[in-house]
Amino acid sequence: MKPDTWKSALLSVLIAALFIGVWHLATLPKAATAQSAANDEYAVLLGKTSAKQTGFPPPLEIGKAIVKYLGDPFYDHGPNDKGIAIQLGHSLGRVGIGFLLAALVAIPLGFTIGMSPLIYRALDPFIQVLKPISPLAWMPLALYTIKDSNISGIFVIFICSLWPMLINTAFGVAGVRRDWLNVARTLEVRPLRRAFTVILPAAAPTIVTGARISMGIAWLVIVAAEMLVGGTGIGYFVWNEWNNLALPNVIFAILMIGLVGMALDHLFAMLQKWVTYAE
Amino acid sequence: MPYLQVSNLSKTYTPGAEPVFNDVRFSIERGEFVVIIGHSGCGKSTILNVLSGLESPSTGDVIVDGREVKGPGLDRGVVFQSHALMPWFSVLENVCFAVRSRWPDKSRAEIEAQATQYLEMVGLGHALKKKPAELSGGMKQRVGIARAFAIQPKMLLLDEPFGALDALTRGTIQDELLKIVQATQQTIFMITHDVDEAILLADRILLMSNGPRARIAEIVEVTMPRYRTRAGLHHDPQYYRIRNHLVDFLVSRSNDYAGLPPGEPRVLRPGLDEDPVTSPPVVRLVS
Structure with missing residues (x-):
């Protein structure tokens, strides 16, 4: 090995x-x-x-950009010139808040849908219609109603993180082995205890898989959302450097987006490993 | 009044179709070990699920200890065929989960002590921290048995608990179960396909005819002394008479009961028959 x-x-x-x-x-x-x-x-x-x-930047230029930005990641010289760590921090903050809010809605709602075939069938058409909508399509509506670009960005992350977690939670909860539920029934386990000690651990691998997909999508969407709303964040950084025609910086930012995305995915992979059980 | 009384039980899955079984009636006395045998599809598991309260019958009712069974309850412990252990819990946690359900007010230490005691009883004192996935099939089923016994139910329901085990493991666990049952005087209802297992463990054996409209056709009393061992079983002449009777039923007579009018099943003591070969039990078909 x-x-x-x-x-x-x-x-x-x-x-x-x-x-x-x-x-x-x-x-x-x-x-x-x-x-x-x-x-x-x-x-x-x-x-x-x-x-x-003016041609495509050679790797050496990228190297210089990496040294420059990673050498001083936290500087703040006004709205259009901030260190890479600050920009990534803004993006990660939006993704984190939007994702957590989505989890707070998706997991309890997914539990309800998964446990009740009636509610599942009632909500299914809405989920099927809302799921394929590009999260960015919500942006004008969000900007109009919320009137705050930062919160609109968080809303877009929320809406795109919601569906995979919701669907996977419902799927995982609905698929809990009948035998385990029967054990809980014969032991007269109360509904709340059953939810936390039987259904949650049984469905956890599926739920975390959904969360991992959600996080992946959220990180994809945040870049585009920040390009639209501007201000701060790695997406804004990319757009700003494109306007400056500073292609080495754009390539450097692309590299950073990839690395952070990989780190996030790795985090969820570890969580997944932790909740997975062998049968 | 018997400890458990089943009367007029029937189950129909699709409306309008013939019932899987009907007119099932039997009773179990306190401390009795009753085994039910029948071909696949005759509804044995459904009957057990009705007794446990996991399924409800189409007609009829089940009275346990003077009260009608309306749903699952801690007074009846169930050992599932597929062992049904929670794979995210360790062996000890699986049994603790049951003990805590039965006695929510006990302290953690008390719960663990009781769970450990029952796991030691089935010879798993060394595997408390293991996850079910690390155990063999026989060990998993032992945990299932410990879990059912640990809540000290008034009655145990065993759904083919050894069906998925190899013959050697099955024998060992049968011996263990026999010892535990003899020590605890537990009331037990068990499903099996294994004729020898039935004779070894049971006080009475319920024989089910084939479905649809299956019913309990005969009740065989095992008239051998109650303290049996796997090693000594086949030295008793009664063993062969009972065994022949059971096998004859399963092979040839289980189909003959279809269409018979409702009535009490025949109670037989083939073990006491003088010469079972020349006078086999006669079943007359009444049209």
Whole structure:
């Protein structure tokens, strides 16, 4: 097992090195021919920067951006210039609040739906219609009614986190083995105790799977939501750097979004491992 | 009045269809071990579920200790065929869960002590901290038995508890159950497919005819002394007479009862028959 892990890690490093190498070679400045040198001069005359900097940024530029932003992640130079950690913190805060609110609604409601086939059938059409709506489609409505861009962002996260958790909770609760419920019945276990000691642990793996999907979607949506509402957050950072035409910073932000998303998913994977039981 | 009285019990699953069983009537005395045998589909499990209160009958009623059974209750412990242990609990926690349900006011230490005592009784004192997934099928079923006994019910209902076990394990647990039952004088109703298991454990064996409209056709009293062992069983001449009677019933006679008018099942003591081979029990069909 262990040698295999080493081998796969080594291979991963090699693939990364190869990718960066190809990227580096592809973005090398073109050999300066006479004509292009003339063009360069012309460009300088027109007040433009050199041709090299307007092309796709080479990996070295990204490296510089990484060093610059990770070297001082907490600085705050006004609304349009904040450290990467502060921007990520804003995004994570919105995602965290929206996700927790969604969990507070989805898990109890999912319990009710899962335990009552009647309520399940009654609510099913609404869930089926609301579920496929892109969370961003709610944004104008949220901005109009809430009149606060920050809370609107949280609302969008709430609405997109809701469905997977709701559906998985209902599914998990409805699928609790009949035998376990029968044991609880023959032992005259009270409904609240049954909910917490039998149904919740039995459905926990399914519920956490739903939460993991929700968190994944929330992290996807927050970037787009922050691009729309602006102000703070990693999505706003990406949009702001695009407006500055600072592509190395955009690529750096993309990398950070990926890394944070991976960390969040890993967190839920650990939670999943913790609640999963072997039968 | 017997401890448990079942009268006129029937169950129909789809309205208008023939009942799976009807006119089921029998009684169980306090401290008695009654086993029910019949082919698959005759409704044995349904009868047990009605006794436990998990299912309700279409007609008829069940009186336990002078009161009608309206739902599941702690006075009747159930051992499920599929053991039904909670996989997220350890062995000890599974039994504690039952003990706490029965005595919610007991302290944690008292509950654990009682659960441990019953787990030791089934020989699992060494596996308290294990999760059910780490146990063999026989050990899981032992936990199920400990859980049912630990709430000290007035009556135990066992739904083919050893059906999924291999023959060797089954024998060992049968011996254990026999010992526990002899010590506790527990009232027990059990389903089995195993004729030998029935003779080893039962005071009386209820034989069910085939469905639909299955009913208890014969009641066989096991007239051998109550303190039996698996090792000594087959040295008793009664054993073969009873066994032959049961096997004959299952192989050939279980179909003959369809369409018979309702009535008390015949009570038989084949163990006391002088020569069961030349005078097999005669069943006359009344049209």
